[in-house]
Amino acid sequence: MTEKRPKVLVVDDAATVRLYHTTLLTGAGFEVSEAANGLEAVEAALNTAFDLFVIDVNMPKMNGYTCVETLRSATVGTPAPIVMISTEDSRGDADRAYAAGANLYLVKPVDKDRLARVARMLTAGVAA
Amino acid sequence: MGLVRRDQQPAAEKAAPSAASLVEQLDDPDPDVRREAALGLDGSAEAVPALIPRVAGETDPAVRDAMLTTLAAHDTDEVAEALAVHLASDEASLRTSAAEALATMPGSVPAIIPRLVQDPDHDVRVMTAMVLADLPHPGALTWLADMIRADPHPNVVTAAIDALLPSITPEHTELLRDAVHRFPDDPFLRFTVEAAVG
Amino acid sequence: MTSSTKTAGAALTVSDFEKFRDYFYKRTGIQFTESKRYFVDKRIETCIRQAGYSGFASWFAALRLNDRSGLLQELINQLTVNETYFLREDYQFESLIRTVLPDVLAARGGVGRLNGPVKILSLPCSTGEEPYSIALRLLEEWDQIDHVDVEIHGADIDSDVLARAELASYNERSVHRVPPAWRKKYFTPVGVRYQLDEGIRDAVTLHQINVCDTVAMRGFRDFDVIFCRNVLIYFDELSSRRAAENLYGALRPGGYLFLGHSESMSRISPIFTPARLPEGIVYQRPIGGSR
Numbered sequence: 117m118t119e120k121r122p123k124v125l126v127v128d129d130a131a132t133v134r135l136y137h138t139t140l141l142t143g144a145g146f147e148v149s150e151a152a153n154g155l156e157a158v159e160a161a162l163n164t165a166f167d168l169f170v171i172d173v174n175m176p177k178m179n180g181y182t183c184v185e186t187l188r189s190a191t192v193g194t195p196a197p198i199v200m201i202s203t204e205d206s207r208g209d210a211d212r213a214y215a216a217g218a219n220l221y222l223v224k225p226v227d228k229d230r231l232a233r234v235a236r237m238l239t240a241g242v243a244a
Numbered sequence: 245m246g247l248v249r250r251d252q253q254p255a256a257e258k259a260a261p262s263a264a265s266l267v268e269q270l271d272d273p274d275p276d277v278r279r280e281a282a283l284g285l286d287g288s289a290e291a292v293p294a295l296i297p298r299v300a301g302e303t304d305p306a307v308r309d310a311m312l313t314t315l316a317a318h319d320t321d322e323v324a325e326a327l328a329v330h331l332a333s334d335e336a337s338l339r340t341s342a343a344e345a346l347a348t349m350p351g352s353v354p355a356i357i358p359r360l361v362q363d364p365d366h367d368v369r370v371m372t373a374m375v376l377a378d379l380p381h382p383g384a385l386t387w388l389a390d391m392i393r394a395d396p397h398p399n400v401v402t403a404a405i406d407a408l409l410p411s412i413t414p415e416h417t418e419l420l421r422d423a424v425h426r427f428p429d430d431p432f433l434r435f436t437v438e439a440a441v442g
Numbered sequence: 443m444t445s446s447t448k449t450a451g452a453a454l455t456v457s458d459f460e461k462f463r464d465y466f467y468k469r470t471g472i473q474f475t476e477s478k479r480y481f482v483d484k485r486i487e488t489c490i491r492q493a494g495y496s497g498f499a500s501w502f503a504a505l506r507l508n509d510r511s512g513l514l515q516e517l518i519n520q521l522t523v524n525e526t527y528f529l530r531e532d533y534q535f536e537s538l539i540r541t542v543l544p545d546v547l548a549a550r551g552g553v554g555r556l557n558g559p560v561k562i563l564s565l566p567c568s569t570g571e572e573p574y575s576i577a578l579r580l581l582e583e584w585d586q587i588d589h590v591d592v593e594i595h596g597a598d599i600d601s602d603v604l605a606r607a608e609l610a611s612y613n614e615r616s617v618h619r620v621p622p623a624w625r626k627k628y629f630t631p632v633g634v635r636y637q638l639d640e641g642i643r644d645a646v647t648l649h650q651i652n653v654c655d656t657v658a659m660r661g662f663r664d665f666d667v668i669f670c671r672n673v674l675i676y677f678d679e680l681s682s683r684r685a686a687e688n689l690y691g692a693l694r695p696g697g698y699l700f701l702g703h704s705e706s707m708s709r710i711s712p713i714f715t716p717a718r719l720p721e722g723i724v725y726q727r728p729i730g731g732s733r
């Protein structure tokens with residue numbers, strides 16, 4: 117029961133964004149892994165059972181929506197909560213995110229307390 | 245039963261289909277036929293006008309990827325212009341695939357960069373930074389630096405910083421610090437710059 | 443050596459190197475960075491000397507204008523990295539036998555109902571260790587081998603390595619992972635070398651092919667499993683994409699693709715579906731066209 121830190125996968129093609137989210141989430145008590153595009157995320161999720169995903173929309177090779185759809189499909193079939201983060205809300209992105217299977221949609225830049233808070237909330241069952 | 249050998253060349257030398265017949269196959273209902281046609285049109289300049297308008301309408305991602313692979317190898321102004329239009333697409337997979345293809349076209353993309361970095365849609369400018377991140381061209385770093393210096397939108401500036409990151413030198417410190425001053429309310433931008441210049 | 447020295451005809455200037463690099467890339471999809479300069483120079487010098495040219499310019503002109511004497515092939519042979527050995531990245535052959543082949547048989551209707559042999563391709567096969575390893579493992583360890591026809595094909599761009607694959611005579615380093623019992627059963631020692639038995643040699647069909655050449659790759663069809671290990675890492679973005687698409691075309695829908703253990707499709711192309719096997723990640727051509 118002691119000290120099981122929830123595992124989160126941070127998915128973004130921008131190294132700085134990954135670093136930012138990783139720093140925030142590590143600070144909030146998560147064990148963080150990173151992937152640089154949707155396909156890498158899918159491969160990582162096939163190897164590890166994550167408790168939470170934080171996923172960007174615009175990425176090369178496989179964009180965020182397809183990534184979320186694949187994570188939810190039989191290929192991976194993860195039940196873990198997924199937060200999608202995008203630059204803008206102007207293109208109906210939030211609707212697409214929820215339709216793909218995301219649990220929460222946030223707009224960049226994400227306030228640091230906010231991300232930590234929702235991450236804790238979404239993984240409340242996993243650990244303190 | 246067991247291991248068997250088959251010596252005839254696997255039908256390799258059957259004549260390559262003509263470009264005209266491949267262009268026709270681009271409209272075949274079977275995605276696999278379309279995909280093979282798109283790939284088979286590699287190197288055939290006369291097929292470019294047929295491929296270009298089909299990229300946006302293609303619904304099968306594997307077929308679209310094949311079209312873009314073939315188109316990107318042309319690296320001409322015509323192709324660059326046509327793909328750049330998709331950077332503004334509402335469809336995430338189309339705009340990112342277009343950006344990836346453009347990033348492999350150092351011959352023709354530089355000519356359209358001055359226009360793209362002035363695009364009124366800041367999402368297009370973010371995508372432009374993504375193109376510049378991977379474009380093998382000596383001008384790429386200068387354009388990115390210009391974006392960091394002058395772009396009015398913080399998301400474009402952070403995208404440009406990210407693209408410049410692998411090539412950042414002490415000479416960029418000034419530029420990055422100035423960016424923080426221009427957007428004092430953006431915590432992510434400040435974090436990015438601190439991470440970049442240490 | 444400084445960059446201005448132009449010793450005895452053959453040494454390359456920076457612009458020679460660049461011209462050559464572009465040309466070679468267009469023909470093969472293989473991209474050399476500046477860091478490979480020394481390696482490339484040495485190989486080119488060898489080619490120029492062996493073909494009897496006085497220097498880079500005349501050799502390069504001959505190469506580009508009309509390559510009657512096979513200069514390009516010679517160069518490809520010199521410039522490719524051929525390193526390989528028996529049972530390399532063996533855990534993937536484990537996956538092949540335990541998970542992939544049973545799935546292939548099931549997907550194709552089950553043993554006894556297959557419409558044609560199970561087809562396996564090793565591309566690139568280099569000097570043959572990879573396709574022959576597959577043959578050995580199937581014969582020794584796959585319980586269905588007597589009930590199913592299996593075709594194994596090996597292919598590579600380099601005609602020299604293919605000739606050596608055909609010869610199938612290996613040194614100690616090549617066979618260091620082959621268990622003694624198998625060595626005894628399938629190899630004959632000849633001096634310090636090991637000669638693979640004809641039975642195994644004959645079970646593998648060899649082809650010369652450039653994996654980036656879409657027209658030539660059309661000849662490869664309906665493979666159930668492809669091993670494409672340790673070559674895509676040498677390609678640039680566009681060539682590796684094209685190679686991926688050609689491999690996709692060579693597989694049956696539902697067919698499996700193995701990459702080298704340090705390689706991943708995630709930086710190349712999204713057209714395959716990754717799947718997790720107990721031994722690692724494998725890629726599948728989706729059934730029904732798209733992902």
Ligand SMILES: C[S@@+](CC[C@H](N)C(=O)[O-])C[C@H]1O[C@@H](n2cnc3c(N)ncnc32)[C@H](O)[C@@H]1O
Pocket residue numbers: 470471472522523524525526527530565566567568569572597598599600603651652653654670671672673702
């Ligand atoms: C390091 S070996 C890999 C052999 C084996 N698959 C393994 O993993 O041990 C790389 C091989 O790729 C071949 N090769 C390089 N470019 C190629 C191309 N465009 N098409 C086919 N083969 C290629 C080389 O000739 C060389 O034999």
